[in-house]
Amino acid sequence: MKRVNNNYETMVEAIEDLKQRGYTHNFNVNDSGKLTDGVDSKTYFPSSVELHELHRFEGATNPSDMSILYAVETDSGKKGTVVDAFGVDGSETISKFMNRVAQKQFEVGK
Template identity: 65%
Template structure:
């Protein structure tokens, strides 16, 4: 059974994931590496994607976002939030496609 897409709102998903230990606020930088506060960087090969959740904006269906729950090989767990669809970041998408996939285990 997949854990994906089980929350109603982006805020609800982030809060629930924090309670489950995904407390770091990561982003993917222009170099295609996961980072937090730009002091530590992780390549996709050093990251496990546990699950993801997509959301459509209430006012505009084109305003879509996605939150990824990830874990680094050093054990840090957190989330990456990105827009989804037309406005989505190809860098983030490519990174997640190259990370170790745990969301279907």
Template identity: 60%
Template sequence: MKKKNNSYDTLVGAIEALKQQGYIHNFRINKNGLLVEEKEDGYIAGEVELHEFHRFEGNTNPADMSIIYAVQTSSGKKGIVVDSYGVNGSEITSKFMNKVAQKQFDMHH
């Protein structure tokens, strides 16, 4: 059964659960707007699927929020992107994710 978005209590809990589901790579969006892991070649948005995402508010400061994306690349790598959002959010990351195919809303599986 697929978990719904925003279904974890803590960021750490979400990361652990997603790792157990095979999302083991730690991706980030670089300044060129590519999904990268360490020094490998990047993936453009068209080569990435977003499977789920989860938002977390900071315990001490609600403005201190983060979001974790579970993604899969066209080469089959599954991993996560962690980003802050709200005031401190990375515009590069949110722009990238807005272009990515969002599989969790596709009910045809």
């Protein structure tokens, strides 16, 4: 079933639903610009990652408290999420990485 980007009220709701759909790894983008999940020493270049969904959230009490949640899959089959601030507080490293991954979030059947 195709999921729509930005279709959750809260980040907690999004993370819980994504976990139920197999996005169980908590990925980070390290200072070298590679994706890692912290569980093992495996890292992934942007060419080894697909972006399946993204969801933006605005803080309920502070509109400038914005975040973005990416649902990704690696070429080894690991599925998980990457969380970043959105807007001026966002990570340039994460943004550069995500701009270079395959953008699959609008394909039918994901």
